[in-house]
Amino acid sequence: MAAPPPSSDVERLAREIRAGERNVLSRAITLIESKRSDHRHTAAALTQALLDATGKAVRVGITGAPGVGKSTMIDALGTLLTGQGRKVAVLAVDPSSRRTGGSILADKTRMARLANDANAFIRPSPASGTLGGVAAKTRETMLLCEAAGYNVILVETVGVGQSEIAVADMTDFFLVLALPGAGDELQALKKGVVELADMIVVNKADGDNLPRARIAAAEYGAAPHILSPRSPNWSPPVITCSALKSEGVEALWSHVLDHRQRLTASGELAARRGEQQVKWMWTMLEERLFAPLRSDRTLKAALPRIEAEVAAGRLAPATAAEEIAAMLAR
Ligand SMILES: Nc1nc2c(ncn2[C@@H]2O[C@H](COP(=O)(O)OP(=O)(O)OP(=O)(O)O)[C@@H](O)[C@H]2O)c(=O)[nH]1
Numbered sequence: 001m002a003a004p005p006p007s008s009d010v011e012r013l014a015r016e017i018r019a020g021e022r023n024v025l026s027r028a029i030t031l032i033e034s035k036r037s038d039h040r041h042t043a044a045a046l047t048q049a050l051l052d053a054t055g056k057a058v059r060v061g062i063t064g065a066p067g068v069g070k071s072t073m074i075d076a077l078g079t080l081l082t083g084q085g086r087k088v089a090v091l092a093v094d095p096s097s098r099r100t101g102g103s104i105l106a107d108k109t110r111m112a113r114l115a116n117d118a119n120a121f122i123r124p125s126p127a128s129g130t131l132g133g134v135a136a137k138t139r140e141t142m143l144l145c146e147a148a149g150y151n152v153i154l155v156e157t158v159g160v161g162q163s164e165i166a167v168a169d170m171t172d173f174f175l176v177l178a179l180p181g182a183g184d185e186l187q188a189l190k191k192g193v194v195e196l197a198d199m200i201v202v203n204k205a206d207g208d209n210l211p212r213a214r215i216a217a218a219e220y221g222a223a224p225h226i227l228s229p230r231s232p233n234w235s236p237p238v239i240t241c242s243a244l245k246s247e248g249v250e251a252l253w254s255h256v257l258d259h260r261q262r263l264t265a266s267g268e269l270a271a272r273r274g275e276q277q278v279k280w281m282w283t284m285l286e287e288r289l290f291a292p293l294r295s296d297r298t299l300k301a302a303l304p305r306i307e308a309e310v311a312a313g314r315l316a317p318a319t320a321a322e323e324i325a326a327m328l329a330r
């Protein structure tokens, strides 16, 4: 099936994005985030038109508990990379309503250097919605940024809930930041996130924290997941850093590049990307099929009643599912 030919509007947008025009990029991302169906059609045509210019960036996901120093690390790492002549885009996946206007501003002040860097582009998380929806928009945004010439994409997500999986599924390298405290934190990290990690970075390894950070790094290094890494060609390193003092950031990046080289050589990187693309397709299809559940007034009004009937045992779940499917099909 061939994609529909792009309209002249889409062609112009695509051309300007390829030329790296930031304002156009911002406007195009707003189209992607829009709920209007005409905007969504344009956005889809645009990503299709730009597809050949995507996929060349190093995509890095960054997670960790609130306050661990993700934004500070992104500022330090991003500044290092723009200093090497790279173009860095910073995106976020935060489906909670945590990130209101105020904290976007707070984020920009924690990324003060990057926020004023002509070779960096910072875009906060799309407004709250379903995780699937927010993640889908961030993925599309990532593609636009790549087409605009950004060759490093850093995606921040907060270390609570399912959003880590979504971010691990859209990146090549997944970085978990941890605190020097260890102990409890190690327990928490063991519950899943760490299995996604391509590297663990114990941050805030400065001042009085330094000895504790070293101990924590040794403890993480001995954690069971390290013995069963995601790839046969990569064992996740555990390092210490100080994002605040920009210490250890170069070593961090050299691990990212080393990982890239090994997984490219083994063919795993291409395979991972391919699997991710197919998974995105299904996620987007699901989002699209279920969209009426959130937007259709009649459906929205009917669902609480149906749920209540099912909960009370008056309506069989199978019958309820049939009823909802029939309404979706209308
Ligand atoms: N001492 C020390 N403080 C740090 C370091 N990195 C970050 N901080 C401080 O920790 C606090 C939180 O930093 P952020 O970068 O905003 O943390 P975050 O993980 O992005 O936080 P959320 O986005 O709210 O989840 C700030 O006060 C930083 O200055 C570090 O390496 N050393």
Ligand SMILES: [Mg+2]
Pocket: 070, 071, 072, 107, 156
């Ligand atoms: Mg942050």
